[in-house]
Amino acid sequence: MNLHDWIDELSDVLDVETEVDEALILDLAKVAADNVQRTAAPITAYLLGFAAGAADADPDEVEKLAGRAQQLAESWDKPADAPDPDDIDDDVPDDSSVDHTDDAYED
Template identity: 65%
Template sequence: MNLHDWIDEACDVLDLDVEVDEGLVLDLARVAAHNVQRPAAPVTAYLLGLAAGSRGASGDEIELMAGRLTALAEGWDRPAGADAIPDLEDADA
């Protein structure tokens, strides 16, 4: 069984009819694990999924949220006074 088979089977079990951009999720998880700590990877991916599901987010919106989470993780130990990560609501402006 490969990753695509696993995703298909997991979606069947969860009764989900979605396309999964596993590259996006894996990249986000890698950055979170590397810059925050290892357990941040699955937790961050889970939070992205919760946010996407609760908003009924489109693929573009999921990419935007993943990008913001990636930026947050990349700057996790940034020095005081560094630029803040924009809020999700800023995207609507």
């Protein structure tokens, strides 16, 4: 079985009828993997497909969407090992020794 056969079979299983430009998707996935991180490749391909489906995009529109995604990936300047800001646990200062009585509100 080759890639084209796989795409045909998978399309049948997923009950979708679409034209797939394998080279376009593979090129985009490679750029995302090389410039962002490896795991960005399948996510990028998925999001391209999602966007194309949501827009009921024709092949020319899919190519434009892929071009925009590729341009973003090529300009990506964050290192692959940079921490995700949502995953950073900032140190919370220990203020247990601070007197929390507020003299400003005393009568």
